[in-house]
Amino acid sequence: MTDLSASNNNKSGLLALPLDICEGIGGAVLGFLAAVGRLSSFIGRSLLHIIVPPYFPAQLMRQIIDIGYYSLPVVGLTALFTGMVLALQSYTGFARFNAESAIAGVVVLSVTRELAPVLAGLMVAGRVGAAIAAEIGTMRVTEQIDALTTLSVNPFKYLIAPRVIAGTLMLPILVFIGDIIGVFGGYVVAIYDLGFSPVSYLSQTWDILETMDIVSGLIKAGVFGFIVALMGCYHGFNSARGAQGVGAATTNAVVSSSILILIFNYVLTQVFFS
Amino acid sequence: MSDKPSAKIELSGVNKSFGPKHVLTGVDLVVPEGKSVVVIGGSGTGKSVMLKCILGLMNADSGSIKVDGQETTKMNPRERDQMMRKFGMLFQGGALFDSLKIWENVAFGLVQGRGMNRNDARDIAIEKIEAVGLRAEVAELYPAELSGGMQKRVSLARAIATKPEIIFFDEPTTGLDPIMADVINELIVKCVHELGATALSITHDMGSVRKIADEVALIHDGGIIWHGPVDDLDNSGNAYVDQFIHGKADGPITKHAGHVK
Numbered sequence: 001m002t003d004l005s006a007s008n009n010n011k012s013g014l015l016a017l018p019l020d021i022c023e024g025i026g027g028a029v030l031g032f033l034a035a036v037g038r039l040s041s042f043i044g045r046s047l048l049h050i051i052v053p054p055y056f057p058a059q060l061m062r063q064i065i066d067i068g069y070y071s072l073p074v075v076g077l078t079a080l081f082t083g084m085v086l087a088l089q090s091y092t093g094f095a096r097f098n099a100e101s102a103i104a105g106v107v108v109l110s111v112t113r114e115l116a117p118v119l120a121g122l123m124v125a126g127r128v129g130a131a132i133a134a135e136i137g138t139m140r141v142t143e144q145i146d147a148l149t150t151l152s153v154n155p156f157k158y159l160i161a162p163r164v165i166a167g168t169l170m171l172p173i174l175v176f177i178g179d180i181i182g183v184f185g186g187y188v189v190a191i192y193d194l195g196f197s198p199v200s201y202l203s204q205t206w207d208i209l210e211t212m213d214i215v216s217g218l219i220k221a222g223v224f225g226f227i228v229a230l231m232g233c234y235h236g237f238n239s240a241r242g243a244q245g246v247g248a249a250t251t252n253a254v255v256s257s258s259i260l261i262l263i264f265n266y267v268l269t270q271v272f273f274s
Numbered sequence: 275m276s277d278k279p280s281a282k283i284e285l286s287g288v289n290k291s292f293g294p295k296h297v298l299t300g301v302d303l304v305v306p307e308g309k310s311v312v313v314i315g316g317s318g319t320g321k322s323v324m325l326k327c328i329l330g331l332m333n334a335d336s337g338s339i340k341v342d343g344q345e346t347t348k349m350n351p352r353e354r355d356q357m358m359r360k361f362g363m364l365f366q367g368g369a370l371f372d373s374l375k376i377w378e379n380v381a382f383g384l385v386q387g388r389g390m391n392r393n394d395a396r397d398i399a400i401e402k403i404e405a406v407g408l409r410a411e412v413a414e415l416y417p418a419e420l421s422g423g424m425q426k427r428v429s430l431a432r433a434i435a436t437k438p439e440i441i442f443f444d445e446p447t448t449g450l451d452p453i454m455a456d457v458i459n460e461l462i463v464k465c466v467h468e469l470g471a472t473a474l475s476i477t478h479d480m481g482s483v484r485k486i487a488d489e490v491a492l493i494h495d496g497g498i499i500w501h502g503p504v505d506d507l508d509n510s511g512n513a514y515v516d517q518f519i520h521g522k523a524d525g526p527i528t529k530h531a532g533h534v535k
Contacts, residue, residue, distance in 0.1 A: 055480045056386070138372075146331050147369040151436075152387035 040236050043074055045121040049156040059162040067128050067163070067229070068170030072177065074127055075120045079178035082115050083107060083185025091194050103196075104204035107186035115272075116178040117171075118265050121224030124171060125257040129232040132163055133253035137238025137246035145237070150259045160233045167229025168222050175221035179214065223268065224261050231257040279306040281340070282472040283328060288337035290323055297323050299496035300337070310466055310473040311457035312483045312504075314518060315493035316527060321476040324493065325442055328474070329361065330354050340473060341440070359387070362438030362471075364462075366445040368425040370417040376403065376428055377413035383436040402431040404531055406461055423454035425462065434465045441466060447482045459485040483507070492518060494527060 090103045136159055139145050148155045183205060190196040232253045239249035283305040290298040305311045312366045315321050326332040328339055330346065339346045349357065355530055370379050378385075380396035380402050390398075400410050403408055406427040417425055426446065433441055446462060447455035459482050466473045468488075475486060484504065491501040491513050500512045507519060517525030 054389075092423065122369070142366045142367055143369040144371055146326075147331075147365060147371070149331060150329060150358060150361055150363040150442075151383035151432075152355060152384070259406075 013171070030172055033113045038238070039234060042237070043230065045156055046160050046230065046233070050155060050161045050165060054157065056158055058166060059158060063162045063166035067124070067166045067225075068173060070177070071124050071127055071170070073173055074123050075174045076181050078119050078123050079111070079182035080114055080185040083111055083182035083187075084189045085190040086110055086182075087186035087194065088163060091190075100194075101200075101204065104186070104192075104201050105188060105208040107190075108183050108205045108209050109213060110219045111182035111186070112179050114217075114269075116182050116264070117217045117220040117224060118176045118261065120171065120175050120178050120221065121228065121261040121265075122258055123229045124167075124174070124225070125231075125254055125261065128167070129228045129253045129257045130250045131241070132229060132232030133236040133250045134246060135225075136188075136233060137239030137249040140237060140239045141241050141246060155237075160237070162228045163233055164226060167225040169225070171225025171228070172218040172221040175217055175246055176214075179217065212272070216268070219272075220265060220268050223264055227260045227264065228257045231260065279308055280343075282307040282309075282342065283474060284338070284340040284343075285324070285328070286338045288324070288327060289335045290320075290327060290332065290521035291335055298334070298337075301374070301493070301496070301498055303491055303498050303501065305472060305474050306489075307472055308470060309488040310463075310475070310486055311489045311491060312475045312477060313491045313493055313498075314476075314478055314480075314483055314517070316478065320496045321493055321494050322444060323413060325474070325476055329363065330358070330440065355367060356481050359436070359475065360439040362364055362433035364426070364433045364441070364443045364446055366448055368417070368422075368429040369427060369518065370425055370432070372417055374416075375413065376415050376417065376420070378412075379417065380435050382432065382433045386499070388436070398457045399433060402435045403428070403435075405465070406454040407457070423450055423458070426458050428456075430458070430461055430465065434469060437469060439472065440472045441469070443473065443486075445477050445479075446475065446486075447477065447479045452481070455479065455481065456485070460532070462486050467504060478518075479520060480521075506518060 002150055085106040086107050090106045091100060094100050094106075108271050136145075139159070145159070149156055187198075187201060187205075190201050191198050207240055233251040234248075237257070239245045281304045283303070285301050285303040288298050289296070290300040294522050301320075301324055301417060303311075303313070303324075311322070315495055323457050327334045328341075328346075329348075334347055337347070341360065344353075344357070346354070346357060346429055348465070370376075371382065374382065377396055377399040381390075381392070384390040384395040384398060385392055395506075396413075403413055404410060408424060408431075412420070412428075417428070420428065427481035430446075443462060447458055450458060462473070463486055464473075465471075473486070477483060484507075487504040489502065490504050490507055491498045492512070493499070494514055500510055502510060507515065510516065513526050517524075517527050
């Protein structure tokens, strides 16, 4: 009897590790699917309340100023120095095989297609996504969101819809301005540091640029703006209680929106240019 | 014909669980029209969860919650929105909107919830601010510039600004000094009386209970175990009530009572 019992114990001991691993994987998959379900439900409710009245135009205007106007210095500086560095790096690389004339094209295509939308998206995720998550998260833990409901105001209409609309509308505008500033940054370095002719640099820039280069960047920016605002709202709205909960919501908003921006950048580039 | 007031709020068999933890286990409670009912109970016994289920901020797992005879648990969003117009709520922490001025907080339900003109709503807001004993100049300040007691008054002004039929008070005196707590209690009695509203409060402040309650209910382990007039509180014959109102450590209410939200 004792031997049989020991043998069973050994078997269960041998099975314990694989079972633990399977349980861990199963738990992670279920958790992931539950999170996808919650996020999908949140997106659906957000879109519904964006479309169905009543609307809150004053809230929308406030968010347009917060997300758009106040992000302009961050996006502008990022674009300026990105354009400048791009011109410098391109020159040091291309000069090795006498292809300096390609610099203008490299700068304008890189900025409009990729760098302006992606970097603006990431910068806005850090500035706006975090702020949205912190504000809505604090409202959640201090019962202000419950207070909205008891005052007959739907939190999705009052808090979520204006932020998502403003994010989606303002990021393309920021990126368009960033395109101009980024190309200008490359132009300044090329003319004043690398000794290019202003006329030929501008003409090379203009010749290589196509409408699709700008439009694709602006569409990407719209998608990134939607992602940043939505993830900020989602994590803030579902914030756990206490300062730690709000802190985690803020971190999750920035990390998840940054990763989604990079994933969707690849997907959209495939759609536009493959 | 009976003079007994009809039930404004009626809960029967309300259950609510969070995972394996059963917080409400068949709550039965009737709040008569025009009466002030106070639910008492220890921390974590399900008072706030019960209130949130009535308000629709949480969905009960099962059971019936009726307001004016209408079943609320199966209401669609439009019907629930209409029902919410009957409610006013004073939150434990005030829950004032940080980014809005005091008058905008008080007028919020009128302007955003009911589409009232801002100027008209401002006049009503200032009238309510004065009704809760604050000076009109306070209207232009922000919540962060007020003390805890003043914030509670503003929250009370916001709760009554839309002239609700039912007002909920969630721990109205928690965190206040005894004098300010008494001031808030008197304001609650005055405001509820002037509006002719029905009131449902939750608290563990016995001073508050004796001041604002017509009827008292004790919640324990997720259910109402005693309900009666406030005058019967000291002679309830219920060991749980006696232990609670006298604040004794020894008795049927054990120290481990409570739930994790």
